[in-house]
Amino acid sequence: MLLRDFFIQLSENELLNSTAKKYGPKLGAQSVIAGTTIEETIASIKELNTHNISCTIDNLGEFVSSEIEATQAKEQILAVIEAIHENAVDAHISLKPSHLGLDIDVDFCYDNLYEIVEKAAAYDIFVNFDMENYDRLQTSFDMVEELAKTFDNVGTVIQAYFYRAKDDIEKFKNQRLRIVKGAYKEPVEIAFQDKLDIDLNFIELIEYHLLNGKFTSIATHDHNVIAHVKRFVADNNIPNDKFEFQMLYGFRTDMQKALAKEGYNFCVYVPFGEDWYGYFMRRLAERPQNINLVTKKVFTKKTNTVLAVAAGAFVLGRLTKRNK
Template identity: 75%
Template sequence: MILKDFFIGLSQNQLLNSAAKKYGLKLGAQNVVAGTNIAETIESIKELNKHGISCTVDNLGEFVFEKEEATAAKNQILAVIQAIHENGVDAHISLKPSQLGLDIDYEFCKENIKEIVSAAHEYGIFVNFDMEDNARLQPSFNLLDELSENYDNIGTVIQAYFFRAEEDLHQHKNYRLRIVKGAYKESPEVAYQDKQEIDKNYIKLIEWHLLNGKFTSIATHDHNVINHVKQFVKENNIPNEKFEFQMLYGFRKEMQLDLAKEGYNFCTYVPFGQDWYGYFMRRLAERPQNMNLVVKQVFTKQTNTMIGLAAGAFLLGRLTKKK
């Protein structure tokens, strides 16, 4: 838990976030984001498509509190949809409601997302609603449920660490769902804190949706989970058309290629933009073992220096609180 708290603390550090935006490429950001602009990202998607890998594209940024920022994010996502269509690449959209105004005004946010979903629907492009922290959980489900009355190209994420995850899964079984463990720091009142309990619930949710749901995206870098799913779908005669594996751009590249070669549907989560730092730190908080997967690819001398300084500040803060 200390390591998870550490990375979540880093994700919220404004000084480091600002430095990461300014020096992103020098710090190795190109290894965890597919590009800083749409043109670079499309080229990255084309390269993945060559290997039989589809993509879901995330315009990085969240927790927006100004309408101008939310509108700019909406326009950027609309431009991504247009680029996906014009280039004929195999990709869809992942969006965060908080980036599109959820913390400003619910109806304003809904109109922004509706515009995105409508544009994507016109081109037959799927849109996934990424789930965030507990405070934004129910409003995000409300957005999904309301917009699904008129659109069938949307789905969402179920986070296994929430106590309510099983109920949410059952209520949304007819949606395309991405199942994850969860990457935010949540209280013991709403979420499991023990890794074994989270892992157990994660497998339970995956199996149930594979048997009863529309389409399941299994988002994990854990080869034990992947091997379990392989065996489960074989034993239960679940066709490949019912599910896919998902991993993050830059993580376990060889395994991504191997799964695609084996004939499994595979989708890479492709983030792009300058605001990569908080996203990446939460990925390490979600599963600290991810550090081992990317340390040689991502971390440069400068990155290690930044994290070392932050670690010292973090530990000093904890010691100060204890006193």
């Protein structure tokens, strides 16, 4: 738990985020992101598609505090949607409302989201609303619910560590949902703290939506969970077109290809852009063992010992001081 909290604190450090953005290539960021440009990302997606693996694309962004930044993020996502269509790749969009202005003005954010969903709908492209910390949760759900009144290409994420998750999955059972464990630090009043409790709720949510929901995206790198789901869908005669497994870009790639080869729907969460540091720290907070799952060393041999201690915080700190 201490290690998890530490990684979350690193993800929220603006100085480390900005330094990582500058030094991403030196730190091996290409191991955890599909590219820094749309063109690089589309090339990565085309390669994944050759293995019958679909993708969900996340335009990374942290600490959006102005309408200009949010508008730039919107324009980038609209360009990604256009690129998906023009290149005819098997991919859809994942986005965070905070990246589109949620912390600035709710109506402004909703207008940005509406424009994105509308354009995606015109190309029959799905848009998934990633959920963030608890303070943003209900407002984000409200916007998903409102957009779903007009569009049928929106879905969202249910985080298993929240006590309210069972109520939320019931409410949104008629939508495509991604089920995750959760990657933010939340207090005991609203969220499970024990890994076993989170794991048990995660399985319960997956089973509920597989039996009652529209489509289930099971986001996990845990082979035990995957084996459980395989048995569950077989025992309950749930067809493969009702669910998919999801993993992060660059993690357990052999298992990704194996599951796709077995005939399961498989989707890779594909982040791109320079704002990779907060994203990666939250992945380590979710599961510190993820350090060992990256296909290539995230850091070079020269800095690998640093990764074991602070996932690059020390290296970034030194780079920051050196350039003051």
